Amino acid sequence: MARRVPTLTGSLPSRWGMRGSEDLGNGLRAxxxxxxxxxxxxxxxGQGRTFxxxxxxxxxxxxxxxxxxxxYTMLFWSLLDAEVMGPNVYGPxxxxxxxxxxxxxxxxxxxGTFNGLTLGATYSLGRDAVNLGPGPAGTNCAGENAADKEACRAWSVLAKYDAASWGAALAVDRLRGGPGAFAxxxxxxxxxSRVSANGYxxxxxxxxxxxxxRRNNDASPTPESDLWYVGVTHPVTPQFIVDAQLARLNIKDSANQATLLALRGSYLLSKRTLVYATAGRLANDGTLALSVSAGAPGSNPVAGDSQTGVMLGIRHVF
Known part of the structure; x- marks a missing residue:
């Protein structure tokens, strides 16, 4: 068993930025x-670049x-409501x-959203121009190659419906490879390829x-896998919120499996500031060596081992 404390930026990734719009008239905005x-x-x-x-x-x-x-691709938008932990370090x-x-x-x-129905799509001519070592934040697949027009292209689509007390989403996400690309x-x-179906x-x-x-990765000797997750969020009081989630990765035709259990408690100090405590446990089977806190470099356990993590922090939104 491996035990460790993850780095900062655990409940939500730390970031700052700017958003703006200009009224162009007749309901149109830039x-x-x-x-x-x-x-x-x-x-x-983060992500190996300025923005x-x-x-x-x-x-x-x-x-x-x-x-x-x-x-973001449409896979990201499809997960926002049903995946209760969000981009937490101890999450899917x-x-x-x-x-x-x-x-x-x-x-x-x-x-676009029309009476509860959201439709979306993305298409990229070169999905990731940054070389950030083998890792998801920079995959060295710039594309836009005259000798291979399909290299590093990517697309995604989304259909999502939200009612007053329930919702469901379906998304498809497809990446193409290219010379020198990682993974x-x-x-x-x-x-x-990934196909996501979820609801709440x-x-x-x-x-x-x-x-x-559901994933199908042509670069893997065991290309097909399913990642299941189920979770609950409940406000014990208006200030204290509890979230819990169980996730399971099943790689087909392989002994490699992993199970993750996460529990988080958040206490609101104000509308913009909260403190939180999160615990997670990830159990690997076969030769998998996934870390409970994947956002922390060098945190992977021994293959087939389990790992427990505990995280305390404060989050401020401005």
Whole structure:
């Protein structure tokens, strides 16, 4: 058993940025977002670039929005309501590191909501221009290669419906490889696909959520896997909120499996500030060596071992 305390930025990734819009008349607006991730203990930039979380400009209206730049894929938007832990260090991202890093460079995106129904799509000509070592934040797949037009392209689609007390979402996310790309996707005929289906229901103040992400990775000798998760969030008092989630990664035709259990308590000191405590336990089977706190470098246990983590922190939103 391995025990460790993760680095800072655990409940939600630390970031700052700017959003703006200009009224162009007749219901049309120009919009932009610049969002930068950083490590608050050292000041180091996240995602290997200045505005690594989002950097886009576009137009918006009653019909939705069209934006261009570095932005989230539809897989990210599909998970926001049903996955109760969110981008917490002890979350499904510990079992699939792409989930909290589902972004694309050089992307055009559409998203619109109509009477509870949200539709969206992204298409990228070169999904990730940064070489950040083998890791999801910079995958060295810039694309836009005249010799191979399909290299490093990516697309995603979303259909999501939200009612007053329940909701459901379906998303598809597809990455293509390219020369020198990480994670084994070294050619454009190799791809990595994820299909996400999830839902949630509200029972008074309590919310139950769950879903599955089915993956097919051409670069893996065992390409097919399912990541299941189910969770609950409940306000014990208006100031004290408890979240719990169980997640399971099943890799088909393999002994490699992993199970993650996470529990979080948050206490609101004000509308913008809270303190939190989170505990997580991840059990690996086979040769898997996934870390309970995947956001912390060098934290992986011995293959097949279990790991427990405890995290205390404060979050301020401004």
């Amino acid at each position: 919009v932009f977002t610049l969002e930068q991730g950083f490590a608050p203990d050292s000041g180091v930039l 690594g979380r989002q950097a886009f400009v576009g137009l918006a209206g009653s019909w939705g929005s069209i934006t261009l730049g570095r932005q 991202g510990s079992l699939d590191s792409y989930i909290p890093n589902a972004r694309a460079d050089n992307a055009i995106a559409y998203r 084994g996707l070294t050619a454009s005929h190799l791809g990595d 229901v509200k029972l008074g103040a309590t919310k139950l959520g769950g879903g599955v992400v």
